[in-house]
Amino acid sequence: MEKLSLSGLGWNESFERAWSEHVAEREAARIVAVHKNRYLIATADGDMAAEVTGRLLYGVDSPLDLPTVGDWVAVQILDDRSFAVIHSVLPRFSLIKRKTPGKTIDLQLVAANIDTVFIVQAADADFNLRRLERYLVIALESNIEPVLLLSKIDQIDDAALQDRLASVAKIEPTLSVVALSNLTGQGLDQLQERLMPGRTYCLLGSSGVGKTTLLNRLLGEDLYATGEVREKDQRGRHVTTARQLSRLAGGALIIDTPGMREVGAIGQSTGIESAFSDIEELAIGCRFADCSHVHETGCAVREAVENGELDAKRYENYLKLRRESAYHERSYLEKRQKDKAFGKMAKEILKSHHKR
Numbered sequence: 017m018e019k020l021s022l023s024g025l026g027w028n029e030s031f032e033r034a035w036s037e038h039v040a041e042r043e044a045a046r047i048v049a050v051h052k053n054r055y056l057i058a059t060a061d062g063d064m065a066a067e068v069t070g071r072l073l074y075g076v077d078s079p080l081d082l083p084t085v086g087d088w089v090a091v092q093i094l095d096d097r098s099f100a101v102i103h104s105v106l107p108r109f110s111l112i113k114r115k116t117p118g119k120t121i122d123l124q125l126v127a128a129n130i131d132t133v134f135i136v137q138a139a140d141a142d143f144n145l146r147r148l149e150r151y152l153v154i155a156l157e158s159n160i161e162p163v164l165l166l167s168k169i170d171q172i173d174d175a176a177l178q179d180r181l182a183s184v185a186k187i188e189p190t191l192s193v194v195a196l197s198n199l200t201g202q203g204l205d206q207l208q209e210r211l212m213p214g215r216t217y218c219l220l221g222s223s224g225v226g227k228t229t230l231l232n233r234l235l236g237e238d239l240y241a242t243g244e245v246r247e248k249d250q251r252g253r254h255v256t257t258a259r260q261l262s263r264l265a266g267g268a269l270i271i272d273t274p275g276m277r278e279v280g281a282i283g284q285s286t287g288i289e290s291a292f293s294d295i296e297e298l299a300i301g302c303r304f305a306d307c308s309h310v311h312e313t314g315c316a317v318r319e320a321v322e323n324g325e326l327d328a329k330r331y332e333n334y335l336k337l338r339r340e341s342a343y344h345e346r347s348y349l350e351k352r353q354k355d356k357a358f359g360k361m362a363k364e365i366l367k368s369h370h371k372r
């Protein structure tokens with residue numbers, strides 16, 4: 017085809033002006049909260065409601081490409097500056113994903129552009145090393161620095177606390193831990209010292225461990241609802257129901273999330289390798305390079321379990337996570353492929369209808 021200049025197509029000065037405005041109208045904003053297809057965004061001009069353009073909504077390859085809390089987006093702010101349209105999502109430097117809870121096998125975005133994950137575990141009954149390992153996998157899969165916040169230390173005595181700290185150090189010697197109580201304020205200074213202006217932190221943990229109570233303490237006011245966990249009433253279990261980004265007076269940004277009922281693994285082989293680096297290291301000594309550490313002879317990992325060098329429960333959790341993560345990933349990819357094949361078939365049928 018012959019090349020035309022834009023003016024040959026009818027482009028004129030007025031379009032030129034409109035175009036430069038059109039481009040200049042894009043502003044950067046950060047997603048503060050998501051509710052179905054509605055977003056709350058923070059802009060240089062304050063917070064406002066926003067929606068994504070139809071083009072973004074229907075043009076994305078997967079829902080994972082739609083904005084989530086913590087995302088940076090390019091928006092166009094409309095006339096009265098109370099509403100904005102989201103045109104695109106900027107590349108993320110990190111992304112927290114998890115398997116959707118329950119039987120459905122799908123990926124769910126938790127938060128984007130996170131510098132540090134605060135894994136919150138209560139020092140009382142909630143404390144569980146195997147669950148801690150699962151959270152570590154989630155953080156490390158995305159190369160995010162994890163920090164363990166051991167909450168409710170007012171509920172246990174010092175000997176029990178030292179015991180907990182020692183058991184964490186045994187599985188993850190380099191993991192930073194802050195032991196704190198929202199009740200007495202103990203440990204909060206230590207946490208405050210870690211919070212850097214402009215950095216984004218994400219609170220992850222079971223329901224009732226005190227994530228929102230902690231956020232309120234950091235905010236210096238009871239801005240968000242907190243409450244007792246009602247064990248029997250599953251529906252009313254979570255006090256926090258939505259993910260939300262808050263800005264602290266010192267300039268740090270912190271995302272509160274609803275408690276996770278289960279921490280399923282999906283497509284997280286890298287995270288598992290990082291969270292179980294001790295096992296990966298032992299594996300160098302296995303006779304076979306592709307040793308699965310399950311039944312092979314000359315397996316250095318199993319040998320370490322047998323002689324007590326590697327905790328059997330940790331080893332079992334490693335195998336379980338590896339199986340689960342791979343199984344869920346396979347099912348997820350199969351489902352995506354079916355969806356895609358269906359989409360392709362639908363398009364072809366539509367095309368053949370048009371031809372007639």
Ligand SMILES: Nc1nc2c(ncn2[C@@H]2O[C@H](COP(=O)(O)OP(=O)(O)OP(=O)(O)O)[C@@H](O)[C@H]2O)c(=O)[nH]1
Pocket residue numbers: 167168169170171196197198199200221222223224225226227228229230241242243244245253254255256257273274275276
């Ligand atoms: N003893 C004690 N109680 C605490 C502490 N922190 C929080 N709590 C209590 O624990 C209960 C749950 O606290 P929340 O902050 O709502 O817990 P959450 O982690 O936000 O829970 P979800 O929003 O459901 O995920 C509340 O009754 C709090 O008062 C603490 O350090 N010590």
Ligand SMILES: [Mg+2]
Pocket residue numbers: 227228229241242255256272273274275
């Ligand atoms: Mg909460």
Ligand SMILES: [Zn+2]
Pocket residue numbers: 299302303307308309310312314315316317318
């Ligand atoms: Zn092995």
